[in-house]
Amino acid sequence: MTEVAQPMHRPPAVDKALKWPDMQALVAIHGRALVLECLRVALESWRQGHISDEADVLHAVQRQIEQLLAPSMRAVFNLTGTVLHTNLGRAPLPPEAIEAMTAVAVGASNLEFDLETGQRGDRDDHVEQWICRLTGAEAATVVNNNAAAVLLVLNALANRREVVVSRGELIEIGGSFRLPDIMARAGCKLHEVGATNRTHAKDYVEAIGPRTALLLKAHTSNYRIEGFSTALSEAQLAEIARAHQVPLMVDLGAGSLIDLQALGLPAEPVVSRVLQQGVDVVTFSGDKLLGGPQAGIIAGRADLIARIRKSPLKRALRCDKMTLAALEAVLRLYADPQTLVQRIPALRLLTRSQADIQSTAEQLLPRLQAWVGEALEVDVCAVSSQIGSGSLPLEVLPSAALRLRSRSANKRTRSRDLRTLAERLRQLPQPVIGRIADDSMLLDCRCLEHPETLLAQWVTEA
Ligand SMILES: *Cc1c(COP(=O)(O)O)cnc(C)c1O
Numbered sequence: 001m002t003e004v005a006q007p008m009h010r011p012p013a014v015d016k017a018l019k020w021p022d023m024q025a026l027v028a029i030h031g032r033a034l035v036l037e038c039l040r041v042a043l044e045s046w047r048q049g050h051i052s053d054e055a056d057v058l059h060a061v062q063r064q065i066e067q068l069l070a071p072s073m074r075a076v077f078n079l080t081g082t083v084l085h086t087n088l089g090r091a092p093l094p095p096e097a098i099e100a101m102t103a104v105a106v107g108a109s110n111l112e113f114d115l116e117t118g119q120r121g122d123r124d125d126h127v128e129q130w131i132c133r134l135t136g137a138e139a140a141t142v143v144n145n146n147a148a149a150v151l152l153v154l155n156a157l158a159n160r161r162e163v164v165v166s167r168g169e170l171i172e173i174g175g176s177f178r179l180p181d182i183m184a185r186a187g188c189k190l191h192e193v194g195a196t197n198r199t200h201a202k203d204y205v206e207a208i209g210p211r212t213a214l215l216l217k218a219h220t221s222n223y224r225i226e227g228f229s230t231a232l233s234e235a236q237l238a239e240i241a242r243a244h245q246v247p248l249m250v251d252l253g254a255g256s257l258i259d260l261q262a263l264g265l266p267a268e269p270v271v272s273r274v275l276q277q278g279v280d281v282v283t284f285s286g287d288k289l290l291g292g293p294q295a296g297i298i299a300g301r302a303d304l305i306a307r308i309r310k311s312p313l314k315r316a317l318r319c320d321k322m323t324l325a326a327l328e329a330v331l332r333l334y335a336d337p338q339t340l341v342q343r344i345p346a347l348r349l350l351t352r353s354q355a356d357i358q359s360t361a362e363q364l365l366p367r368l369q370a371w372v373g374e375a376l377e378v379d380v381c382a383v384s385s386q387i388g389s390g391s392l393p394l395e396v397l398p399s400a401a402l403r404l405r406s407r408s409a410n411k412r413t414r415s416r417d418l419r420t421l422a423e424r425l426r427q428l429p430q431p432v433i434g435r436i437a438d439d440s441m442l443l444d445c446r447c448l449e450h451p452e453t454l455l456a457q458w459v460t461e462a
Contacts, residue, residue: 011046011057014039022058030065038064076431077454081399081444083349084388088433090287090294091346092447096333097292097326104325111321124309126324130331134257135271135282137299141309142286142327143317147177149283149296150251154186156311157247157281157304158213162191164246166199168231169218179218179251188213198230201240208244215241217279218251219269238278247280247304254389255284255297257334263341263351265397266387271299280304286323288389291346292330293323349447350387350397358382358400360445364455368402368443371458375417376404385446401434402443414439428457 017023017039018032027035042060045051051060078088104111114121124141131140143149154163163183170192172178183190191212193203204215217237232240234250241248252269261267268289274282281304286295296317298308308314319327333343341347361380369378381403384396406417418441425432425441430453434443448454 009052011043012054014043017043017054017057020054020058023061026058026061026065030069034065034068035061038068074431076433078447079401079432079434079443079445081383081385081401081435081442081446082388083385083447084288084346086389090389091291092349093293093326094291094330094333094343094345096343097329100325100329101322104321109321109325111324123318123321123324126328127331130328130334131297131299134331134334135299136275137282137305138302139305140297140299141305141314142319142324143296143298143314144319144323145294146251146253146283146285146288146296147182148317149298150179151182151186152296152311152313152317153249153281153283153298153308154183154188154214154216155313156308157249159187160189161213162189162209162211163214163216164191164193164204164207164212165216165218166194166203166231167192167196168194168199169216169220171218171220199232200230201232201236204232204237204240205244208240208246212244212246215246215248216251217248219253219255234274234277234279238280241280242278247301248278249281249283249300250274250279252282252284254288254290254387255282256289258337258340260289260350263347265350275300281308285389286327286330289346289387290330291344293326295319295323295327349449352399352446354382354398354400357445360448360451361400361402361443364402364443364445364448364451367455367458368404372404372421375407376421377407378402378404381442383442383444385444397446399444399446401445404441404443405439430454430457 014036018027018036023035023039038061039057041064042051042057045060046057051057076088078085080088084090103109110121112121112123114125127142128140131137143152165179170179180190189211191207193199193207215237217234238248252271252274254268255271255274256268257271259270271282271284279300281298281300283296283298284290286292286297298305330344333340341351358380365378365380372378379402380400383399383401385399386396404418404421406414408414408417418436418439421441422434422436425434432443432454434441436442445451
């Protein structure tokens with residue numbers, strides 16, 4: 001009896017499959033280890049009866065390699081309408097910052113080396129003079145983010161001692177940053193004063209005692225207490241702090257280096273003005289209104305900054321060379337007040353006119369309508385963008401969005417259509433993230449300065 005080949009039932013040996021010319025081609029591109037790993041998975045899948053021939057194996061290996069090697073973190077289009085979106089990476093960086101990061105990333109740099117003296121330098125040196133110049137502070141230091149800045153200042157200045165804070169300012173930001181928790185981790189004892197809505201000067205004065213190390217004011221970035229409320233100004237608090245020889249720290253959160261109101265934006269505390277009121281130390285984020293990389297900036301009195309810099313926690317929370325390079329480049333852009341708003345993307349996007357945004361949306365409309373098909377109705381409508389990152393949640397910026405609505409009369413179908421659309425948008429080569437509101441998908445075009453790239457995707461997908 002002649003033997004009948006039965007290749008369909010039993011998978012080949014690994015060694016044999018690895019020698020297939022097409023498999024060898026994959027090895028040449030991706031290396032033997034990776035191909036072997038995926039091949040074993042594919043052959044197991046054959047054994048279990050899910051696939052049954054050579055072509056299937058090749059296909060499975062190829063797909064698995066692609067999935068493995070696909071970058072997890074990718075560029076997306078932020079059409080949510082929230083400019084400084086924490087989940088989408090906050091501030092976009094200017095080209096100057098990208099170039100500066102690349103320059104130090106490829107090789108050695110003078111990160112902690114003083115080129116003038118040939119001695120060891122401090123990594124803060126690259127940004128400190130700029131921060132001081134732009135805020136009027138005597139000294140400054142930088143750490144990984146603003147939460148770290150708050151932790152570090154509290155620990156360095158008030159470990160095992162008391163910090164006086166108003167009950168109206170015991171903030172939580174983004175769920176994982178709660179002032180009382182950070183304070184406990186910093187080794188400080190929280191001394192709450194006043195009531196949620198009202199805190200008076202005498203509340204602070206009565207709380208100050210021999211164990212008090214610091215007065216803390218936290219900018220209530222992401223909410224506002226309105227109506228019957230009183231909080232002390234920085235100047236009033238500074239007076240109390242000075243009279244009792246206790247330093248005053250203010251956590252500004254976003255903290256702008258320039259007056260946003262002058263740009264037609266809602267007011268946010270300006271760092272230099274806050275320091276002028278007599279505040280001893282401020283902390284603020286590098287990637288919120290400043291428009292730079294993720295960082296926490298600490299600025300204020302030289303003696304306090306020196307103590308903060310000496311803390312072992314500073315070493316643990318310090319920034320890497322790329323962050324410092326990017327931050328320095330962004331701070332340098334602030335040297336020219338005439339051009340900074342145009343050159344710092346976060347500020348440029350925040351100040352973009354509604355007319356300009358609307359024209360972007362209108363330019364996209366026909367191609368989007370063709371891409372989504374007739375089941376969805378597309379138009380351009382006026383919306384409100386938000387600054388984001390906890391800044392000014394009550395204030396909004398007039399903007400324009402592409403609005404997509406299902407034409408179905410059935411509510412369930414409409415909501416399913418929107419979910420399907422959202423998924424399709426997320427699956428684009430450069431995913432598009434919008435927001436769903438009032439039975440429609442809104443694609444706010446504020447952060448879309450170059451619609452060509454998006455238009456190109458809608459063509460290939462159609
Ligand atoms: C955003 C914010 C923080 C945290 O800053 P990160 O840069 O996100 O670490 C802390 N305090 C306030 C008031 C904030 O607004």
